[in-house]
Amino acid sequence: MEKSILTLERGTCCTSWNFSGHRMAAGLADGSVVVYDSTDPASSLLASSSRFKAVESSVSKIVWIPPEYGDAVACLGADGSLSLCEEFIAKAGDEPHWKICYRFNTKKSRILDLQFGDNRSHLKLVAAYSDGQIRIFQQVDSLELDKWQLQ
Numbered sequence: 188m189e190k191s192i193l194t195l196e197r198g199t200c201c202t203s204w205n206f207s208g209h210r211m212a213a214g215l216a217d218g219s220v221v222v223y224d225s226t227d228p229a230s231s232l233l234a235s236s237s238r239f240k241a242v243e244s245s246v247s248k249i250v251w252i253p254p255e256y257g258d259a260v261a262c263l264g265a266d267g268s269l270s271l272c273e274e275f276i277a278k279a280g281d282e283p284h285w286k287i288c289y290r291f292n293t294k295k296s297r298i299l300d301l302q303f304g305d306n307r308s309h310l311k312l313v314a315a316y317s318d319g320q321i322r323i324f325q326q327v328d329s330l331e332l333d334k335w336q337l338q
Contacts (some may be wrong), residue, residue: 194234196221200304203260204251212260219261221271222285226246239285241270252303252332256280258311259288259332267317288333291324312338 194209195202198216206213209225211233220241223233224311252259269291276284291298297320304311310326312335325335 190231192231193223198244198269200265201213201248203251205251206254210251210258212251214241214262216245218244218246218264220246220249220260220285222274224295237274237283237285237325239272241272241287242266242268244268248300250301250303253305255305256326256329257332261301261303261312263298263301267293267299269293269298269301269314271332288336291335295322305306 195213195228196215199213201214203212211223213221213223215221218240219238221235222237224236226232226234241262244266246262247265248263250261250263254277257274260272262270262272270287271289272285273287273288276283291314296316298314299317300315302313304313314324314325316320316322323338324335325338326332327336
């Protein structure tokens with residue numbers, strides 16, 4: 188027998204589970220992302236915990252970063268834009284919020300696809316561009332998601 192764990196919002200274009208399978212992000216047509224969390228470890232039910240604007244166009248793909256780098260998602264827009272969004276807590280006792288911590292430059296050509304890789308010391312992001320190029324970006328500091336360099 189089928190059991191529904193969640194009803195997605197109208198305008199949902201894509202979804203992505205995190206590595207542990209306890210969180211899911213859904214990209215919407217308005218450029219927003221909704222994060223759903225497991226409400227009870229013994230249950231598979233999910234509830235919306237956050238909503239934030241990630242890109243200006245509709246979200247076409249979401250990829251969670253590997254868990255050792257925190258809670259963050261890369262959000263690819265239908266216009267080829269790419270934002271890296273990170274969950275943070277401003278101060279102890281506050282509710283977690285999401286912020287855009289980095290926007291990748293897509294002025295010359297659109298990003299079509301992406302994937303993360305790990306080389307033990309730094310996070311890498313591989314992006315396929317509409318000009319036929321593959322570009323590899325490496326995180327400059329393993330503790331900060333807002334600094335990336337082209338390899």
